[in-house]
Amino acid sequence: MNVEGKAVLVLNAGSSSIKFELFEVVEGEPETRLDGQMEGIGASPHLFARDRRRVVLADQRWAGPDVADHVAALARIMEGIEPAIANRVIVGIGHRVVHGGTEFTAPVVVDASVARKLDALRDLAPLHQPHNLAGIEAARRRFPGVPQVACFDTAFHRSHAWEADTFALPPEFYGRGIRRYGFHGLSYEYIAASLAGEDPGRTVVAHLGNGSSLCAIRDGRSVDSTMGFTALDGVPMGTRCGQIDPGVLLHLMTSEGMSVEEVGQLLYQRSGLRGMSGISQDVRELEASGAPEAAAALRYYAYRVRREIGALAAAMGGIDTLVFTAGIGENARDLRARICEGLEFLGIRLDPARNAANGPEIAAEGATVRVLVRPTDEEGMIARHVIHLLQGRMDQPSSGPGREGGPA
Ligand code: ADP
Numbered sequence: 001m002n003v004e005g006k007a008v009l010v011l012n013a014g015s016s017s018i019k020f021e022l023f024e025v026v027e028g029e030p031e032t033r034l035d036g037q038m039e040g041i042g043a044s045p046h047l048f049a050r051d052r053r054r055v056v057l058a059d060q061r062w063a064g065p066d067v068a069d070h071v072a073a074l075a076r077i078m079e080g081i082e083p084a085i086a087n088r089v090i091v092g093i094g095h096r097v098v099h100g101g102t103e104f105t106a107p108v109v110v111d112a113s114v115a116r117k118l119d120a121l122r123d124l125a126p127l128h129q130p131h132n133l134a135g136i137e138a139a140r141r142r143f144p145g146v147p148q149v150a151c152f153d154t155a156f157h158r159s160h161a162w163e164a165d166t167f168a169l170p171p172e173f174y175g176r177g178i179r180r181y182g183f184h185g186l187s188y189e190y191i192a193a194s195l196a197g198e199d200p201g202r203t204v205v206a207h208l209g210n211g212s213s214l215c216a217i218r219d220g221r222s223v224d225s226t227m228g229f230t231a232l233d234g235v236p237m238g239t240r241c242g243q244i245d246p247g248v249l250l251h252l253m254t255s256e257g258m259s260v261e262e263v264g265q266l267l268y269q270r271s272g273l274r275g276m277s278g279i280s281q282d283v284r285e286l287e288a289s290g291a292p293e294a295a296a297a298l299r300y301y302a303y304r305v306r307r308e309i310g311a312l313a314a315a316m317g318g319i320d321t322l323v324f325t326a327g328i329g330e331n332a333r334d335l336r337a338r339i340c341e342g343l344e345f346l347g348i349r350l351d352p353a354r355n356a357a358n359g360p361e362i363a364a365e366g367a368t369v370r371v372l373v374r375p376t377d378e379e380g381m382i383a384r385h386v387i388h389l390l391q392g393r394m395d396q397p398s399s400g401p402g403r404e405g406g407p408a
Contacts, residue, residue: 013135
């Protein structure tokens with residue numbers, strides 16, 4: 001399909017929000033034209049959109065029942081941005097879908113059979129998957145006949161060796177899909193692509209935002225990641241606990257009588273920076289607070305991220321480049337400095353002035369490991385996938401040989 005000059009819409013649908021970005025295809029690559037979000041769907045809906053020069057295109061509020069679901073939200077979004085896109089033809093819609101299970105190792109056009117398979121994965125990512133799928137359904141109704149492309153946060157990690165993805169359970173569990181999937185793959189794929197011409201060597205990317213994880217990347221492929229079967233594992237996050245001894249869960253449910261729902265709530269919503277501090281999940285608020293609980297939460301966060309950088313370096317036999325990205329990674333200079341404290345043994349040393357300036361290069365002169373601060377662009381990555389799919393240029397599935405080979 002000739003997509004030059006046409007538009008691609010990218011949607012990231014959450015429980016009560018839809019983030020969107022519209023791209024124009026210029027010489028086969030996506031160029032952003034406008035972005036925004038509808039927040040508070042069903043409660044206090046607020047649409048905000050701006051063009052690439054940050055001129056506000058829409059800033060509108062409604063009563064909850066007027067924008068009750070994702071279908072209504074998408075209709076309002078399209079009304080709001082209509083004047084700005086009047087003469088552009090939308091040829092494809094890309095969706096961020098958190099879980100692709102074992103089957104989806106690359107972006108896919110969603111038809112009824114794919115939709116059923118994605119729906120079957122909803123229990124694996126209850127905070128995201130159902131809402132991602134609601135976004136696809138809303139777009140299918142609003143744009144019948146336009147290809148809906150699902151792009152997965154798990155797909156980039158399908159290149160892992162078996163030992164990086166298995167749990168030490170009897171093998172039938174692995175066969176049933178009980179394995180480490182890894183997430184934030186679109187962010188890691190974008191960063192890997194942006195580093196491709198720079199010979200980054202063995203790279204650890206720290207995607208630190210409300211959701212946080214780290215990924216080891218070699219030769220542009222994911223080697224290992226801190227997130228596992230769900231997006232709960234690894235480092236602590238805004239409200240999620242990160243790694244926890246599974247024995248704690250058994251104890252809470254058997255000895256302390258907590259229900260499955262209560263434990264789920266605890267791990268997903270009442271833990272992490274917010275749970276530990278009792279104040280906020282936002283690093284800016286914790287840094288501004290004088291409370292010892294806020295300081296303790298930040299200290300724990302820095303410690304766990306530092307530990308995982310060491311672990312992922314070990315998984316690759318060393319580290320040549322460390323990249324910080326996402327809200328915390330790109331902005332929280334003090335936290336970056338604390339994370340890197342004590343990693344001199346790996347060759348990681350920061351230049352305080354460069355770090356305070358938020359990069360783009362923040363390693364000290366003469367340090368053996370490059371340390372970078374890079375913005376990520378998950379929406380741009382999705383748009384690129386949509387364009388490639390429509391052009392019939394298949395993106396290389398990232399699955400490597402031997403993944404299914406097990407412990408041979
Ligand atoms: P999400 O995972 O929701 O996409 P982001 O990547 O946008 O999250 O990260 C949001 C987080 O980034 C905020 O909760 C906050 O902790 C942190 N953050 C953003 N800006 C700053 C800043 N200037 N200083 C410190 N932390 C920041």
